Amino acid sequence: ETGVTQTPRHLVMGMTNKKSLKCEQHLGHNAMYWYKQSAKKPLELMFVYSLEERVENNSVPSRFSPECPNSSHLFLHLHTLQPEDSALYLCASSQELQNTEAFFGQGTRLTVV
Amino acid sequence: AQKVTQAQTEISVVEKEDVTLDCVYETRDTTYYLFWYKQPPSGELVFLIRRNSFDEQNEISGRYSWNFQKSTSSFNFTITASQVVDSAVYFCALSEKSGGSYIPTFGRGTSLIVHP
Numbered sequence: 001e002t003g004v005t006q007t008p009r010h011l012v013m014g015m016t017n018k019k020s021l022k023c024e025q026h027l028g029h030n031a032m033y034w035y036k037q038s039a040k041k042p043l044e045l046m047f048v049y050s051l052e053e054r055v056e057n058n059s060v061p062s063r064f065s066p067e068c069p070n071s072s073h074l075f076l077h078l079h080t081l082q083p084e085d086s087a088l089y090l091c092a093s094s095q096e097l098q099n100t101e102a103f104f105g106q107g108t109r110l111t112v113v
Numbered sequence: 114a115q116k117v118t119q120a121q122t123e124i125s126v127v128e129k130e131d132v133t134l135d136c137v138y139e140t141r142d143t144t145y146y147l148f149w150y151k152q153p154p155s156g157e158l159v160f161l162i163r164r165n166s167f168d169e170q171n172e173i174s175g176r177y178s179w180n181f182q183k184s185t186s187s188f189n190f191t192i193t194a195s196q197v198v199d200s201a202v203y204f205c206a207l208s209e210k211s212g213g214s215y216i217p218t219f220g221r222g223t224s225l226i227v228h229p
Contacts, residue, residue: 004157042117043204043219055214088156097214101148101160109156 003027006091006105014113021076021108023091031097032074034066037088049074050097081112117207119220126195127228133191134223136205146208147188153201195227
């Protein structure tokens with residue numbers, strides 16, 4: 001079993017839909033992250049959770065809503081997205097906040113139509 | 114201004130060639146961390162190396178080597194005798210303190226294509 005698992009791997013949704021991305025880590029890490037990877041742009045940090053508390057929100061639009069019910073699970077709830085939100089959404093975890101290496105999932109390829 | 118600059122968008126080499134991926138960073142902190150990650154076609158970023166700002170010793174791991182030069186704010190990555198399996202996007206990242214945490218900033222990545 002891989003360390004960080006993301007589901008679904010691919011998602012196509014309409015602009016009026018509501019969907020959720022799920023991330024699960026089996027590494028016993030305390031910190032979890034959501035990143036957005038768009039074509040030809042740097043990897044963008046969206047949210048950071050440490051011990052289930054949100055510690056970073058990088059000016060992300062409210063149509064993205066994270067949830068961290070426990071240290072092993074992280075969700076990204078999506079509603080009324082725009083086509084420009086189409087991207088690869090990567091989840092990562094690390095032992096602690098960011099002076100240690102992060103372990104990434106394979107990402108969810110999201111297409112908004 | 115970009116904090117991490119990977120000037121090479123794409124590099125194409127033939128197998129067995131050596132290749133160097135450049136990374137230049139910008140920070141005012143004295144304590145920071147630098148990373149390299151590899152992103153194969155499967156999507157997940159794979160950690161390769163972490164360096165803290167106080168350790169300028171170069172490192173070699175098999176065919177991979179890293180050259181950290183604080184004087185030029187660079188952390189370059191060299192693959193010796195490249196192989197097709199090295200084809201991937203490689204990201205350099207800088208972690209600086211923001212509030213109580215170290216927040217990472219990634220470069221735009223360099224796509225390496227190794228032809229057989």
